Amino acid sequence: MYSPKKTEKIDRLIVLPFMKSVEIAIKSIRVRFFRSIITIVSLVLAVSFLSFTNVCSDVANGLLSTGDPVHCKALIRYGYDISLEATSVGSCPKQQWIIVLSLLVCTVGIVNAQLMAVTERFREIGTMKCLGALDSFILKLFLLEAGIQGFIGSFIGAFAGGVFAILNFSIRFGMISLHTLSWSQVFQSVAVASLTGCILSLIGVMYPALVAARMQPVEAMRIEQ
Amino acid sequence: MTDSRKIVRVTNVTKSFKLGKMDVLALKGVNLEIETGNYISIMGPSGSGKSTLFNMIGGLDKPTTGKVFIDEVDIAQLDAYELAWLRCRKIGYIFQTFNIIQVMTALENVTLPMTFAGIADDIAVKKGIQLLEMVGLADRFKHKPFELSGGQQQRVAIARALANDPAIILADEPTGNLDLNTGEEIISLLKKLSLDRGVTIISATHDIKMLNVSDQVVWIRDGRVDKIENRDELSISVGEIGTKTAMTLHNSSMQQAVNMMVS
Numbered sequence: 001m002y003s004p005k006k007t008e009k010i011d012r013l014i015v016l017p018f019m020k021s022v023e024i025a026i027k028s029i030r031v032r033f034f035r036s037i038i039t040i041v042s043l044v045l046a047v048s049f050l051s052f053t054n055v056c057s058d059v060a061n062g063l064l065s066t067g068d069p070v071h072c073k074a075l076i077r078y079g080y081d082i083s084l085e086a087t088s089v090g091s092c093p094k095q096q097w098i099i100v101l102s103l104l105v106c107t108v109g110i111v112n113a114q115l116m117a118v119t120e121r122f123r124e125i126g127t128m129k130c131l132g133a134l135d136s137f138i139l140k141l142f143l144l145e146a147g148i149q150g151f152i153g154s155f156i157g158a159f160a161g162g163v164f165a166i167l168n169f170s171i172r173f174g175m176i177s178l179h180t181l182s183w184s185q186v187f188q189s190v191a192v193a194s195l196t197g198c199i200l201s202l203i204g205v206m207y208p209a210l211v212a213a214r215m216q217p218v219e220a221m222r223i224e225q
Numbered sequence: 226m227t228d229s230r231k232i233v234r235v236t237n238v239t240k241s242f243k244l245g246k247m248d249v250l251a252l253k254g255v256n257l258e259i260e261t262g263n264y265i266s267i268m269g270p271s272g273s274g275k276s277t278l279f280n281m282i283g284g285l286d287k288p289t290t291g292k293v294f295i296d297e298v299d300i301a302q303l304d305a306y307e308l309a310w311l312r313c314r315k316i317g318y319i320f321q322t323f324n325i326i327q328v329m330t331a332l333e334n335v336t337l338p339m340t341f342a343g344i345a346d347d348i349a350v351k352k353g354i355q356l357l358e359m360v361g362l363a364d365r366f367k368h369k370p371f372e373l374s375g376g377q378q379q380r381v382a383i384a385r386a387l388a389n390d391p392a393i394i395l396a397d398e399p400t401g402n403l404d405l406n407t408g409e410e411i412i413s414l415l416k417k418l419s420l421d422r423g424v425t426i427i428s429a430t431h432d433i434k435m436l437n438v439s440d441q442v443v444w445i446r447d448g449r450v451d452k453i454e455n456r457d458e459l460s461i462s463v464g465e466i467g468t469k470t471a472m473t474l475h476n477s478s479m480q481q482a483v484n485m486m487v488s
Binding site: 014015016017020024027028031032123124126127128129130131132133134135137216217218221 | 280283285286305306309310312313314318320322324325326327328329337338340341342343385389
């Protein structure tokens with residue numbers, strides 16, 4: 001007579017190796033390319049906005065650090081809310097609010113897109129569970145997928161935002177803005193924007209992934225497609 | 226393993242669902258014993274509780290009262306890990322809608338349960354190819370599900386169900402979405418597997434073609450087991466309903482049996 005004894009259970013645990021789950025996640029993204037693109041684009045837009053604003057500040061700080069009042073006046077004309085003696089542009093509350101709002105909208109967008117993705121895949125999830133997948137496998141797959149999307153999206157977004165900001169300044173203020181620029185500051189801004197994007201993507205997928213993972217296989221199979 | 230071993234034992238199982246404010250009793254006390262290696266068909270009109278019973282046996286759903294034992298293990302006592310273990314190793318599922326995972330090739334679909342079971346990749350691929358050859362899909366490993374016909378998809382599903390050498394294969398209307406010929410091919414493939422590998426096959430079905438190969442037919446009606454017929458009794462009891470002549474279930478009596486089921 002068979003009974004799942006504790007000792008037997010240990011060497012017979014159900015597993016999903018990490019590389020295999022990465023493989024499956026990448027495959028899912030490729031197959032549902034269009035949907036992934038939409039999710040990624042929303043992330044790219046939000047992150048590039050964040051990156052753009054921060055890199056703009058960096059460039060402006062670089063210009064101010066020359067101490068030349070011409071630049072300061074130019075910046076004020078451009079729209080920066082600073083006094084003539086200012087040494088850095090800082091960031092005004094208004095700007096911060098816009099950034100926070102854009103990121104919030106982006107997260108809601110991701111939750112929405114991922115919930116759709118989960119609904120679309122009820123059957124697949126149910127099948128996997130029938131084949132012996134644990135809740136954690138499903139969670140892992142969705143998190144990985146969102147992580148990959150987040151990584152691609154934030155990287156593209158942060159890079160694009162930074163490049164656009166620098167281009168914008170070098171056209172308006174001339175090459176001087178490139179010379180006075182602190183590249184390490186720019187790099188930091190871009191990195192922060194990328195990281196924020198990745199984290200947002202993971203936060204956005206948390207709830208949909210939990211919904212998917214906790215689903216009972218019968219319920220999942222009952223859904224007509 | 227003795228011949229008369231009970232692989233599935235269902236005792237006094239009831240199941241109620243909440244439908245709005247009403248409690249609907251889908252199963253009203255089912256007792257059933259299934260022996261290892263048999264080919265069982267669960268028959269009954271839709272709404273009879275057939276699928277509910279089927280889900281219980283598959284460990285996909287838990288009974289409201291009563292107990293379901295699979296291989297003498299009460300499935301209500303199992304935690305999530307053990308249940309997953311059971312689904313992975315002990316039971317193979319075949320569905321009416323095939324449920325091949327769309328993003329994976331035929332071979333990847335077959336190797337997935339083996340990956341879950343912790344089998345190394347190269348061994349899994351070798352065995353997957355073997356299984357696909359066995360179901361007659363030797364040249365279609367790399368095909369995606371949408372490049373396969375319904376019958377071929379169901380063959381992949383059968384290969385997948387066999388991946389971890391389960392003791393039971395649960396087939397939920399395996400021929401429901403297939404045409405007559407393909408359905409017959411799938412049925413004879415299942416029968417062959419049950420004979421060759423000693424797998425217990427339990428299928429919920431409307432398909433009269435199934436009766437021909439079943440060792441035992443369980444008729445469910447209104448949440449209860451109406452009757453259980455062994456194969457040798459089968460032709461007689463169907464004969465009573467249909468014509469008096471001795472018959473196979475392939476010809477005109479089939480229609481009568483269908484009528485009987487619908488009524």
